[in-house]
Amino acid sequence: MTVRSRPLSPHLQIYRWTITMTMSIVHRATGIANYAGMxxxxxxLAAAAWGQEPLNLVNDIYGSWFGQLVLFAFTWSLIHHMLGGIRHFIWDFIIGMEPGQRETLAWANLVLSIVLTLLVWTVFVWMA
Amino acid sequence: MRETVITRDMVADPKTKYGNARASTRHFITQRLTGAINIAFLIFLLFVVVRLAGQDRPDMVAVLGNGWIGLPLAALLVVVAVHMRNGMRDVLEDYFAGSLYRLLMLLNTLFCILVAVAGVAALLKLVFWG
Structure with missing residues (x-):
């Protein structure tokens, strides 16, 4: 017996992808990433309290190229989530909810998070 | 918030006040309050990490062992743990229900307690015992 594919009811894929929904999803994703990153x-901190040997091990892992990549992503994740939180504070005062305004806020969230992350790493890591 | 099973009839009837008004408001306020404090945490964390990344133990003890740095950082870690648990609850509530939700919520609480206790214990050790 052959099985024909059955018609599916429309779900998420019928909606146009918007920047506001993307930033909403990213806010949740960065929240989960920060959760794990803590x-x-x-x-x-525990390694530092423990002794020099465990601290050396942690410093080697965090200082490796993969560790640095994770820490760079973690920095961006923290900054993006903080800016997203500030956006929610703004919305709590019923400001910036109109069409256009909320898109501007969402784009500002994304752009500022990247700019601030690069700024932090340029000033404190790459130039230090 | 202990969840109640929400039926179609409950949703259709505006007189049924399903959900826990008190706990939900507390959840909202807690998340805003801890979130605002976390802005301070992030700037503080940035200072500490930038100052100490890759440093040896004497440097870590010199900076974090200072009570004015180590103790506020410990307090902020606790606030972060509350924010983490609260936020993860939002996620779990959206995707899970019943006993699986309760199990995951238990693991969530344990993880947040573990992070807070490990971080605070390490900082207290650095501050008071070097």
């Missing part, structure tokens, strides 16, 4: 901070 373990990295706890491990670093």
């Amino acid at each position: 373990a990295l901070l706890a491990i670093w």
Whole structure:
């Protein structure tokens, strides 16, 4: 018996992809990433409290190219989530909800997060 | 918030006040409050990480062992843990229900407690015992 593909009811894919929904999804994703990333901070602090040997191990891992990549992404994730949170504070005062305004805020969120991340890493890591 | 099963009839009838008004408002306010404090945390964290990334233990002790840095950072870590648990609850509520939700919520709480306890214990050790 052959099985024909059955018609599906329209779901998420019928909607036009908008910047506001993207930033909403990214806000949640960065929140989850920050959640996991906080373990990295706890491990670093615990290693420092423990002794020089564990700290050397953590510094080697975090200082490797992959560790640096993760920390760079973590920096962006934290900054993006913070800016997204500030956007929610703005919305709490019923400001910036009109069409156009909310798109501007969403784009500002994305652009500022990238600019600030690059600024932080340029000033404090690459030039230091 | 302990979830109640929301039926079609409950949704259709505006007189049924499903959900927990108190706990949900508290959730909202807690998330805003801890989020605002976390802005301070991020700037502080940035300072600490930039100052100490890749440094040896004596440097870590010199900076974090200073009570004016180590203790506020410990307090902020606790606030972050509350924000983490609250935020992850939002996610879990959206995608899971019933006993699986409760199990994941338990793991969520345990992870947040673990991060906070490990971080705070490490900072207290650095501040008071070097």
